[in-house]
Amino acid sequence: MELAIIGGGPAGLKCAEVVAMQGIKPRLYDAMPSVGRKLLVAGKGGLNLTHSEPMDRFAKRYGGGASSEYWTSCLSDFDNNSLRAWALDLGIETFVGTSGRVFPKEFKAAPLLRRWVERLSADGVSFHMKHQLIGLKKKHDRFHLLFHTPEGIVESIADAVILALGGASWPVTGSTGEWVSLLQGMGIEVTNLVPANCGWEANWNSDIIESIEGCPLKNITVSAGDKSIAGELLITRYGLEGGALYQLGPTLRNLKDPGLMIDLKPSFNAQELADKIPNYQGNLIDVCISKWRLGKAASSLLKAFASSETHATPLSLAHALKSLHIPLIGPRPIAEAISTAGGVSFSELDDQLMIRGIPGLFVAGEMIDWEAPTGGYLLQGCFATGKRAALGACQYLGFKG
Numbered sequence: 001m002e003l004a005i006i007g008g009g010p011a012g013l014k015c016a017e018v019v020a021m022q023g024i025k026p027r028l029y030d031a032m033p034s035v036g037r038k039l040l041v042a043g044k045g046g047l048n049l050t051h052s053e054p055m056d057r058f059a060k061r062y063g064g065g066a067s068s069e070y071w072t073s074c075l076s077d078f079d080n081n082s083l084r085a086w087a088l089d090l091g092i093e094t095f096v097g098t099s100g101r102v103f104p105k106e107f108k109a110a111p112l113l114r115r116w117v118e119r120l121s122a123d124g125v126s127f128h129m130k131h132q133l134i135g136l137k138k139k140h141d142r143f144h145l146l147f148h149t150p151e152g153i154v155e156s157i158a159d160a161v162i163l164a165l166g167g168a169s170w171p172v173t174g175s176t177g178e179w180v181s182l183l184q185g186m187g188i189e190v191t192n193l194v195p196a197n198c199g200w201e202a203n204w205n206s207d208i209i210e211s212i213e214g215c216p217l218k219n220i221t222v223s224a225g226d227k228s229i230a231g232e233l234l235i236t237r238y239g240l241e242g243g244a245l246y247q248l249g250p251t252l253r254n255l256k257d258p259g260l261m262i263d264l265k266p267s268f269n270a271q272e273l274a275d276k277i278p279n280y281q282g283n284l285i286d287v288c289i290s291k292w293r294l295g296k297a298a299s300s301l302l303k304a305f306a307s308s309e310t311h312a313t314p315l316s317l318a319h320a321l322k323s324l325h326i327p328l329i330g331p332r333p334i335a336e337a338i339s340t341a342g343g344v345s346f347s348e349l350d351d352q353l354m355i356r357g358i359p360g361l362f363v364a365g366e367m368i369d370w371e372a373p374t375g376g377y378l379l380q381g382c383f384a385t386g387k388r389a390a391l392g393a394c395q396y397l398g399f400k401g
């Protein structure tokens with residue numbers, strides 16, 4: 001029984017590992033000259049492997065087309081403790097940071113990837129690089145795969161196939177999202193791939209941005225729609241970046257006129273702030289900026305975005321400081337995003353992540369219609385769906401054979 005795995009990111013590699021442990025020697029194909037290129041990019045940020053929070057909260061982090069009950073079940077196949085134990089088994093010690101995020105002690109992806117690929121090869125996984133999948137058909141119960149390779153078009157046959165082709169962010173790593181038209185051509189529903197965990201563009205006045213580009217806004221609360229997040233933002237030339245904004249992405253995408261409401265002093269109410277200025281001389285806004293100890297970025301934003309009526313009293317200005325509205329234009333291009341929302345629709349999939357209408361064809365990882373915030377949830381989701389699809393493929397092949 002032949003199993004082909006297409007895509008050598010964390011999801012595809014996990015699939016290969018799981019099937020190899022069941023005694024199947026899969027062929028793993030990837031369009032790039034080497035596997036795990038996006039994992040290596042993630043390593044540049046320290047490689048946040050997973051999060052340490054309890055699984056009931058963990059499962060609720062996932063948005064997109066599946067319920068949190070599905071995620072609870074899928075993550076129970078391979079949870080955050082399993083991921084840490086797996087890394088340790090590869091000789092990579094992990095630790096829990098102050099925010100609950102889990103990192104390798106070395107903050108690097110390369111040693112983990114190297115040892116993982118070595119172990120997979122030893123376990124019988126064969127790697128076929130520079131093989132870009134361009135065609136996929138099921139004929140007489142077997143899959144016919146067409147690859148674009150440096151030697152020309154190559155055909156390969158398999159009894160079951162797992163696709164783990166990633167999203168469409170950072171296409172330089174191989175995740176181009178070009179698979180969408182291939183799958184849609186097979187009648188598979190794919191929801192639009194859109195940028196997630198990404199920056200948003202704002203219409204900064206050029207005078208302001210010259211002075212505050214690169215400045216952080218710390219200890220703030222950021223809201224969009226009915227969702228509020230405590231955290232940080234970073235002012236960039238084109239708009240804003242930062243963890244608080246990334247978490248609001250799904251909400252912002254659904255707003256007709258996207259924008260943020262920022263509370264620049266969440267630990268005080270407006271009256272408490274006004275009480276710090278019982279009387280004053282000179283320009284009120286400058287006095288407030290000084291008494292409220294506002295940094296450079298907060299001061300500039302207050303001056304630029306608080307309407308002139310709010311400059312009348314300390315209390316009205318305090319209200320403006322606590323509800324500064326920043327209109328946004330739209331997300332940055334998907335190529336720059338950390339992850340992708342949208343993908344193969346869950347309505348096409350059974351519990352084992354097999355395409356219902358094409359028995360033997362499975363999907364795993366970021367190419368499925370789910371999204372999650374940064375914090376290790378993305379990789380954990382790829383590992384868990386990878387294991388789920390791989391076990392499904394083994395069961396399918398066993399059933400066939």
Ligand SMILES: Cc1cc2nc3c(=O)[nH]c(=O)nc-3n(C[C@H](O)[C@H](O)[C@H](O)COP(=O)(O)OP(=O)(O)OC[C@H]3O[C@@H](n4cnc5c(N)ncnc54)[C@H](O)[C@@H]3O)c2cc1C
Binds near residue numbers: 365
């Ligand atoms: C800058 C950055 C930092 C990140 N940091 C973190 C982090 O710290 N923690 C975290 O949890 N997540 C992080 N992520 C996200 C995480 O890396 C991804 O969610 C994860 O890599 C997705 O895994 P995947 O296996 O689904 O897809 P990918 O890793 O995208 O792999 C897909 C593979 O499929 C191959 N492929 C695509 N199309 C074809 C085709 N037609 N034929 C053959 N092969 C094909 C590609 O070459 C690629 O190797 C980060 C992402 C970025 C961009």
